Amino acid sequence: MEDVLFDLDQDGTTDYAFWGQMDQNIQFQSQLDNFLLDYNTAGQLSPWSNLGSQSMFPDAQLTFTDLDLQSPGADACADGESSSMDDPLEVTKHSARRLSANPPYKVQRHAANIRERKRMLSINSAFEELRCHVPTFPYEKRLSKIDTLRLAIAYIALLREILMSGCDPKSYVDDCMKSGYKNHTNAIWNTSDLTARLSWIKWD
DNA sequence: TAGGCCATCTGGTCCT
DNA sequence: AGGACCAGATGGCCTA
Numbered sequence: 001m002e003d004v005l006f007d008l009d010q011d012g013t014t015d016y017a018f019w020g021q022m023d024q025n026i027q028f029q030s031q032l033d034n035f036l037l038d039y040n041t042a043g044q045l046s047p048w049s050n051l052g053s054q055s056m057f058p059d060a061q062l063t064f065t066d067l068d069l070q071s072p073g074a075d076a077c078a079d080g081e082s083s084s085m086d087d088p089l090e091v092t093k094h095s096a097r098r099l100s101a102n103p104p105y106k107v108q109r110h111a112a113n114i115r116e117r118k119r120m121l122s123i124n125s126a127f128e129e130l131r132c133h134v135p136t137f138p139y140e141k142r143l144s145k146i147d148t149l150r151l152a153i154a155y156i157a158l159l160r161e162i163l164m165s166g167c168d169p170k171s172y173v174d175d176c177m178k179s180g181y182k183n184h185t186n187a188i189w190n191t192s193d194l195t196a197r198l199s200w201i202k203w204d
Numbered sequence: 205t206a207g208g209c210c211a212t213c214t215g216g217t218c219c220t
Numbered sequence: 221a222g223g224a225c226c227a228g229a230t231g232g233c234c235t236a
Binding site: 109112113116117120124144145146 | 208209210211212213214215
């Protein structure tokens with residue numbers, strides 16, 4: 001049986017290569033195809049995905065084969081095979097051998113990994129969407145996930161307060177700033193994260 | 205260099 | 221049974 005190299009990069013490089021066994025699991029192939037389709041379209045969703053990189057994962061430099069070798073739960077390398085691991089080609093060959101050592105589990109595990117990656121991609125795209133809806137400084141670098149969540153919570157609290165007040169948003173915030181937030185010291189939104197950004201919000 | 209952030213893998217659990 | 225979800229572990233990158 002012949003191993004097939006799936007190249008997930010459009011440019012033909014092997015940054016995201018996945019070893020599978022072509023004729024073993026048709027369903028797995030279609031899942032992988034779906035993943036590739038989503039992979040290509042997802043790259044257009046995020047303004048941060050393409051910054052300075054051809055890859056959807058600008059920071060990631062691991063290949064699937066690398067991950068297979070480096071993952072904490074991965075099987076230990078067979079005796080006497082570690083000496084050839086400096087050669088990338090040998091690494092992929094080695095990985096392919098390990099895959100074929102226990103095909104059903106390996107194929108299922110890789111399919112699960114791909115699904116998990118897809119799931120994380122969808123979560124990340126939701127974070128990107130959320131980042132577009134929270135106030136940020138013009139010069140600010142990308143918010144972290146946790147900062148995005150905290151800022152969103154505070155921002156929603158502020159918007160709710162504005163709605164409850166019935167005031168014009170801009171004048172409400174101006175009033176808050178003039179009074180030094182003295183009347184809003186217990187407000188959930190009165191965090192340094194949000195209040196510092198309020199002056200940058202275009203309320204019109 | 206330490207710490208923060210992130211992507212990924214993995215195994216367990218829950219759900220359909 | 222298979223997929224979704226979750227949390228822990230790990231390693232890479234970046235910045236102060």
